[in-house]
Amino acid sequence: MTGILAAVVSLGGFALAAGIVLAIGHKVFRVEGDPMVEKIDALLPQTQCGQCGYPGCKPYAEAVARGEADVNHCVPGGERTMRQIADLMGVEPKPLEEEPAAPMVAFIREDECIGCTLCIKACPVDAIVGAPKQYHTVIADHCTGCTLCVEPCPVDCIDMLVKPELIEHWSWPLPNTDRARLGLARREAHADGT
Amino acid sequence: MVEFALILVSAVLVNNYVLTKFLGICPFLGVSNKLETALGMSFAVMFVMTLASTASWLVQTYVLVPLDLMYLQTIFFILIIASLVQFIEMMIHKTSPVLYQALGIFLPLITTNCAVLGVALLNVQQKQGFMGSVLYGFGAALGFALVLVLFSGLRERIEYAPVPDAFKGSPVALITAGMMSLAFMGFSGLVRL
Amino acid sequence: MPVVSSPHVHGGDSIRLTMLSVILALLPAAGVAVYLFGWLAVYSMLSAMTSCIVSEALWLRATGRDMRRALDGSAALTGLLLALTLPAAVPWWMVVLGSVFAIVLGKQVYGGLGFNPFNPALAARVILLISFPLHMTSWLVPMSAAHPPLNLYDWHICLAFFLHGPQALGMSLDAVTMASPLGHVKTEWTRGIGVNEALANYHYRYLDAFLGREAGSLGETSALALLVGGMYLLARHTITWHIPFAYLATVALLAALFNSIDPNHFAPPMFHLLAGGLMLCAFFMATDPVSSPVTPKGRLVFGVGCGVLTWCIRTFGGYPEGAMFSVLLMNCAVPLIDHYCRPRVYGHGGRS
């Protein structure tokens, strides 16, 4: 009988002590905010396009950090961004839902523009300049190609154009050898989640 | 002094936890994808295992033996290890969020890591003294860390290799682990305790 | 039109040439093997090389790759190396099994040539050693012995031995084998007999060990033949001096140090250098480019590591010979060594 009592008391006492220590630790090591949000946000391409289903890059980063959103929703970021986020979060990479399109830039056909400023209001990065009743123009170097300005335009005078390839920004492709292609195949296999 | 050195060599090389005792295989395979993660995990395990073997020796000697509660060994040890891991998890979360994310589910997994429980139980079994227990725990963890880091290096290299589809991922990792285990058999008989 | 990058000329070196040069460098050792073990050596080497090439070709076919790659010389080299590390008395099936292990588990599982982290021949040898310890530690009495129990220069006898074992000749394995110097020293030591005495009652002579007139694996006995091959590889620049030098120097230094402390417990450096598979490992196994580091510093570290482990296992371990294990163990560390022993890049640190 005393043996059982001793067992209960010692085990219970020990568990209680451990619980107290952990409770104190919980107070001492409480983490304010989530430092992961900033880290994820830094990986996102900041197009603010909303294609992930969140109203911007930061909200998506918050959702990912909370574990609510998957890592594979950023379309413009593509495979690379997905992998980086997966790495950071310590989860398995997931296949992308959509292939990223070629980088685009918005272009306003100025002779058709009525100067309504609706596109200016829609632009998440202030890349459209113009005043009411004046022609608007896209600052091509600032445009993220998010297409958010296309919808609001009442006269449909905004086109999305493919960004022209500059000779300064050209980069070498992979060598045209079996080995290099093998590497590519491996990456694609990864992207398919196999 | 020589005895302690032998305990260390034995725990690290000859009776390596992963490659000869086959304990702690889960984190060995799970956290060895990247060198950085493996290093982080190694430190965490070293910390936990040393502390766990110390604490469990203390409990064993000053609580269980006097009260004749040896049959509660396992449950006591699990309790110790679980609360230790919880505590360390909170600490890492505060001090190094990236390591925290990298260790992911593996930190809680240390709780049920058979290597940690194994070292506590084996200490009792081998009737080690206090210093012996601490060293044995540390040595076992060091052996685990050594093998984990070596293995993660190998896996990073295999990651680039055109492994046939049937062997991709775990199969080739297990074959590699087997090869390492074979190589470690060379140490057998190195130390006779 | 593909985009091609400079340079548009090439020095003309190729994998096949590299492999052939290593095979060429192994020929002296193979010759000694034939001298010592007659037709048995020929059978072992030929069957190992053929089964390596055949299993590689079959594997390549099964995985839908170009079968001709099996002829790039690397499979043949693996087979030859494996055969040279085997004792002469192993039966044919063990040779074939080892070859298949080497090619499939040691190499092709990882994607073939260039990706195997472990030396395939050594991996196979260790698998065999652990699976068949008796066969793998029974050393046939060589033809250089005073009274060889078998005439190994008779191809009939050898064929029977190779296919059916000593029983086919009405002999037991014990009758045709003897201890190797390393094994002898180890067993005597466990019986409490010191190194010097053990060597004396073995009639050990350095000249025999240097020339290879002693029991051991097919190709490991003759330090001279291996040195000749190693020098050829060094001269041809197939290997660099780092690994063999660091490896041999470490073993010699450790041996010399401890031998001077207690000569009766620790064998002398010359004995270590000439004994067992050290020379073979130092020049041909540890220098296998695929499974050794690529940087000069890394190669030195690798060699030193091999040396320390070899000496430790030989001196303290359960196995008499540690060279194979030590190389395999260091193979595990190669990616890390490569990562941490990168050379100092031009313009970074150091003098400015």
Place this chain on the structure above:
Amino acid sequence: MGLKRIWHRLSGGVGGFHGGVDVPQNKRTADRPIEQLPLSPVLIVPVKQHIGEACAPLVKVGDYVRRGQKIAQAEGYLAAPVHAPAAGKVVKIEEHRIIHPSGLGLPCIFIEPDGSDAAETLTPWPDWAERDPGELRERVRMCGIVGLGGAVFPTFIKLVRDQHHPIETIILNGVECEPYLTTDHRLMVEQADEIVAGLAVLRYMVGAREAVVAIEDNKPDAIEAVRAALARAKLTHARVVGLPTRYPQGSEKQLIETITGRQVPAGRLPMHVGVLCQNVATARAVYRAVCHGEPLTERVITVSGDAVPNPGNVRVPFGTPVRFLLAERGLTDIDEVCVIHGGPMMGEYLRSVDVPVAKASNGLLAFHSERVFSLRQQEQPCIRCGHCGEVCPVNLVPNLLADHCRNDAFERAEQYQLFDCIECGCCSYVCPASIPLVHYFRYGKGQLAKIRRAEQFAEESRMRSEARERRLEREKQKKAARRQRAKQLARKTDDAGGAD
């Protein structure tokens, strides 16, 4: 230091730098005097022939230009103006394919030469020694002089006197380590006096004490000629150094290490170790610009290779189409052969010969295609022999680096110092597995640059987006405040009304 030398020798070091390779020289045109190439019927002058920003055309279609007239103006700092290579009429200005691996084009000015001698030069300054170095520097800039060794970096930028980093040594690079090429060689033999005069001008400009002309010892006649010219010019503290023939001895950083024993710290300039390095042809161009007022409008090009019936060294005006140039040297089946622009180790394989030569062109080599290794290269798996690392002049680990690039592990590649690679091609040259290592490095560098640009753009976008959000927030608050005030006002008037 002693240990370091021993280590260097044991690692296979021959020159004063790590690694390097011995490439068959094939300098078939070494004894062919420089000839003048006839004018092509049309000259296609790209508006950018240097490293840096493109220039803006100064002329219109239909304008008549004289030789040496400035036809494109530098807009940024890192740029060199372009001058008309011959007198004639501007027939069109449009985008045209240039010598570039992408096969993309740049705006080019098309000039139809009329064969006249009309030339425009600046005032010759034989009295340069009395002028201010800044003035001379401006002259070098205006004459569009760029490094003619192949890097085409605007020369004037390097010609500064910096108090923190005084130039002690000026090195004239006459090494020309690329196989086949003999332009610098011939120039040194034939124009040694002008080169030495250019050296004197350069040395005066940067205030260096010591001057070294570095020439590989496979060009004894050039060494002799420059030595004699130095003696004639009575330059003090100037010497010719014969260097062991070892590719890439002529690479700027390696040359500096060989001669001074110092390494240029990563990310810094030769200036930071007190050295100015200039090609011999650049020195001559500086002399022509200062003492004769001539802008840079032509250069010497080696035309060689086993497909060229009549190899030689020719002086070519910029803008001459490659097709015309090769046809002039007797090559009839131009479309059947492979043309390489530059040397075989670092040159560029031309996918089209309808491109103009420019300031960077030091050689045009035409080969039968089966002779060009890069075209028939079959990459095999790396056997990690380590030869690539042994020959790497910057001491990289090329095979691991290529592994990282091939597998898109660009951060790892950067950690392995990808950007220190000088793309000399030694690693690919010795690789027994025929791995196009340099190609992988170029791929990796390009992708990393792309990633960096994307990151920079993302950062700017983030700032813009945050600024916008702050603005919207402010506007909202303002609106709220206004509404509040309006409400209060209304209440006041209500109150007032109630009191009525």
